Amino acid sequence: xxxxxxxxxxxxxxxxxxxxxxxxxxxxxxxxxxxxxxxxxxxxxxxxxxxxxxxxxxxxxxxxxxxxxxxxxxxxxxxxxxxxxxxxxxxxxxxxxxxxxxxxxxxxxxxxxxx
Numbered sequence: 001x002x003x004x005x006x007x008x009x010x011x012x013x014x015x016x017x018x019x020x021x022x023x024x025x026x027x028x029x030x031x032x033x034x035x036x037x038x039x040x041x042x043x044x045x046x047x048x049x050x051x052x053x054x055x056x057x058x059x060x061x062x063x064x065x066x067x068x069x070x071x072x073x074x075x076x077x078x079x080x081x082x083x084x085x086x087x088x089x090x091x092x093x094x095x096x097x098x099x100x101x102x103x104x105x106x107x108x109x110x111x112x113x114x115x
Contacts, residue, residue: 002075005062009073012064020063022072023110025080025102029054056080056102058109080105 006013013019027041029052040051061074080088086099088108100108 002062005064005073005075009064012066013062015063015065021060021110022063023058023060023106025056025058025106027052027054027056058102058106060109076109078105078109 038054040053041056056079058078058080059074060076061072064071064073078088080100080102088100088105089097090100090104090108091097
């Protein structure tokens with residue numbers, strides 16, 4: 001999909017000779033009923049004492065200039081498993097595995113894509 005975007009949009013994906021990638025860690029609130037992977041997340045805003053029950057996602061997309069407006073074309077997404085049921089781990093140089101937090105999941109999306 002990335003190759004298709006590059007071939008079709010070419011220069012509109014480039015700013016000062018570089019591709020622009022936007023990354024958004026976003027929360028999706030639980031609507032109703034049972035859902036796998038739902039947990040409590042601390043809200044990262046001015047209301048930091050509030051919690052959201054739902055899923056945390058990391059979404060990355062290329063920024064493209066179409067005419068005089070910028071648009072984000074999502075190309076990668078990853079569900080962050082969190083503390084309730086961790087499924088993604090980061091291993092340090094000593095070989096110690098830790099469940100990935102939001103920052104580690106964002107870095108994995110940016111540097112390694114969705115392998």
